[in-house]
Amino acid sequence: MSDPGSVLVLDLPDESATARLGRCLARLLRPGDTLLLEGEIGAGKSHLARSLIRQRLGRMEDVPSPTFTLVQTYEAEDGDIWHADLYRLSQPDEIAELGLEEAFATAICLVEWPQRLGRYVPADAMTLRLERKGEGRTATILAPTRPGFAAALRAVWDDAGPGGGRGMTDRAALALDFLQTHGWADARRWPLAGDASDRSYQRLALGDRRAVLMDAPPGKGDDPADFIKIAEFLGRLGLSPPAILARDLKHGFLLLEDLGDDLFARLIEQEPAREAPLCRAAADVLIRLHQAAPPPGLPDLTAADWAEAAMFCVDFYRHALTGDHAGRDALRAEMEHILTAHADGPRVVILRDYHAENLLWLPDREGVRRVGLLDFQLAQMGQPGYDLVSLLQDARRDVSEATEAATIRHFLERSGRSEQSFSAAYAALGAQRALRIIGIFARLCLVGGKDRYLAFLPRVWSQLQRNLGHPALSDLARIVNETLPAPDAGAIERIRLQCRRT
Template sequence: MSELPDGIAEFLGSAGWAGADIAPLAGDASFRRYFRLRSGDAKAMLMYAPPPEEDPEPFLKVAKWLSEHGQRAPQIIAEDAGAGWVLTEDFGDDRMRDWLDVHPAGELGAYEAAIDALVDLHRRPAGPFDPYDMATYLREARLFTEWYCPAAGLDVDAAGFDAAWEEALQPLLERQESGVTVLRDYHAENIMLLGPDEQGHGEQGLIDFQDALVGHPAYDLVSLLQDARREVPRELEAKMLKRYVSASGAGADFAGDYARLGAQRNAKIVGIFTRLHRRDGKPRYLDFIPRVWEAMERDLAHPALSPVAAWFDENIPGTVRADRGGKLA
């Protein structure tokens, strides 16, 4: 029990789980910690989001909203948000990425189900969340110049970077209108397969959605199909994009907006992964940068990104781009 957080026994006792077996699980890129609980035949998942670094209230708010609107978020069993404790339903071990490593034949079915879930979410009115506005898009993209460029020893035009993004994103913002609920980390590590068949069909559960905003429907599609942690074949990306467009009735501008948000998200991720290495001592995230960079280059090739592409041409040396951003000082 020495490695467990202070207060865990008291919280579990108040939740009716005193004496449960506690198994710590591998963490993510945040300060959150996770534990699997078993008590007889019952099982549950415990999240510890310690203040002041973490606040479980956004997770609770989004989880409850998703459950009330037809999405498969984990049910909340007990909570003490002020102390950082949340006890939820246990979705099991079949995380989409890991399951597909063992069952590659189920790739198409699993991605089809994930696309269909997005279509369903986007048909519903947006949730009561903050807007994905220009300031947020720019703040996120700026992680590239704030973290990656210094780490790569590059002296770049940061003001020009912001201006290029603002020019590229303005048409997209005008099309967001009332927006949709954007989960922001909708990808194979955050989708749980709940009893899938061999072809990947079946119910899917959502996790790690506490940063939800109201924004453009292409964002979560990019998260899924340009996955930083899992190689999504180009053919599958194109097929799933077509499936979404057909089912949702997305307009002619959608392909350009998909590229805009792909480039924006991938620039952000390159910055975040660099920060995780340099600030937080987590160098394993550097291994993902070449995949993210490659996707970003594909997005930058779209005419919708011409201002940002011009900035990259002027500020990021060809040797860095040829190496897909993989070498850092």
């Protein structure tokens, strides 16, 4: 008969509680411990083991069920973890062939269907039995050879609370809690390419279902509430932002519709002839966007604000190369003058990062809904040509001059704008944007330790010079070329050598 002090019974009302127990156990188990997991099929044994393993590893690892492989092993900092599912074991003598007998002495071993161990059951093994109880389950933990284990587990369980048991990192544990709450805890996960922000993304696959997890840590500058606000606005216009499947604004998580992999940039790289029609489709989205009344509360900068924003090019790029800020006041004043004269008319909603890496082709939809939209949470009020410049003067890839000219013509014809006045506005916005991007890419290296963006500086400089070639920008061209050194190989290397390594 078991010593009552070696037994603990816990109610687990839902999947989240089962995972919480796994995390709590991970804090107490040590190499050489064996935990026998008993319970019928579907009782939650693999779910608990998955949570325990991830907590012990300290990272979000893919933890598949060992139903067919019989054993899965993992390397943790303080020893190996073995996860065995012996349901398909034909006879106990196969235990030796699997290596489990040796593992019992040195690793943390989690064994499902332990009755198939026969004579190989370790004498000091602990048992966890899961039994269904209503919509949840009951867990009974027996540790007859570990005095105090049940009491320690109870203390950890009570201390952890419903969202506790952290350890893999707070963000990872919070993300797992979020996914458990919404039925995605068992999904396979892999990272998606990020951007220059603090946001990160993971694609989720659960059977034939797909979704994307957005992780935007609070206090880092990007509020998921802004994403939701703009996504709902775009959806009301009949456009295609990802649908919001679930949200946790307090902790900065969103579960999003997965719009697929057909990024414009990827499609154009595979088939360059698609560049012009895809850019035309993207221009049609902008026309629809510009016809709409904006949602309330969007930022609306003045020409002076936009000019100041461009001064990153002096504050970071020039300063990294010369050690001073000479020419800043003259450049800012002329930039403001140009914007006031040519690009300070009625505002429309702009999405800001409107380029081929943030646009997806959705051929099964119709009209403007065929263009999937990403990374729009920083939308604000601005000039009609701003997003067109973002699309056609892409910092990351070359857009042919023929496509640029054809897309501008299409945009002007569909929107009824004057080519003469638009050309000066387009050049002014292009110059402002290029100057700011040059500064941003330098700052990403100097402050953020991200030097890969330096490779784009020559392209952005070339775009800047093309914009400065417009007759209306002749004075700005002179000041820019007096103030900013060209980003040749030597200049880029000097900035790289100052890159903050994080």
